Amino acid sequence: MSSSIRKTPEVRPQDFAGVRDWVFDLDNTLYPRHTNLFSQIDQRMTSFVESFLQLPRDEARAVQKDFYRRHGTTLRGLMLEHSVDPDAFLEYVHDIDYSWIDPDPALGEVIAALPGRKFIFTNGDRKHAERAARQLGILDHFEDIFDLVAADLVPKPAAATYDKFLGLHRIDAAHAAMFEDLARNLEVPKSLGMRTVLIVPTNFEDTFGDVWEHEGRDGDHIDYVTDDLAAFLRSLG
CATH class of the missing domain: 3.40.50.1000 (HAD superfamily/HAD-like)
Structure with a gap:
């Protein structure tokens, strides 16, 4: 440590x-x-924000991180500020490869x-x-x-x-x-x-x-x- x-x-x-x-x-x-599983979720959250808000990827990334810090999760920020469908968000971001976990x-x-x-x-x-x-x-x-x-x-x-x-x-x-x-x-x-x-x-x-x-x-x-x-x-x- x-x-x-x-x-x-x-x-x-x-x-x-x-x-x-x-x-x-x-x-x-x-x-x-170190399994880095969450990196998959992180990237899919960026992609969701990019598509949903129609932003360039670098701007979508910044918005995602801002929501995460201010609201506890990216989803909470999207819900409060853009009325996103939470089910659609959760389904999309968790469509990942779990075999990365040993x-x-x-x-x-x-x-x-x-x-x-x-x-x-x-x-x-x-x-x-x-x-x-x-x-x-x-x-x-x-x-x-x-x-x-x-x-x-x-x-x-x-x-x-x-x-x-x-x-x-x-x-x-x-x-x-x-x-x-x-x-x-x-x-x-x-x-x-x-x-x-x-x-x-x-x-x-x-x-x-x-x-x-x-x-x-x-x-x-x-x-x-x-x-x-x-x-x-x-x-x-």
Whole structure:
């Protein structure tokens, strides 16, 4: 891990002893960023914006990233500012090749061994989450998938979306842990009393992805940082 990331203490299993619900983001969390799967989605989002708004590709790219930063997802920006059909957008951007993800039986074993329920909480849609988790070989270990549609198309980090998720599954935040690759998406969980773990790429570099995505990674709302989810979970046993 890069020295630019705040050092977190060695994991203490007792910190997670009371956890009954384990909440995982999907993209670049359950499957690692180096698979580069999300690059396919990213490029298709640019293509959708290019076609829908009739923009040159470089301008479409800039609009896409602006929506993502200001609204949490590109889709949210398109809905609020251009009344796009969300179903058409989600279907288009998730028409990708999932074979880029390598099955991860070791991750499946440690997730299965965790005490209590496990959830996927994603800003993508259920179909995308199911395909990715199935390719990883871990889909059957999860109680449910809470996707963008279940969140009424309001993405993380909106506080109302976390409240809806916790309420739907009757989760006590004081007995839950959340794993995410975006630091800003861990602020609300921490404020609610959840344990928070930030997932970073192996050999983390500031230039990996959009620089702003890494803002807040040294915040006190992050309890632990790891670049190996399976190893981290294994250390809790």
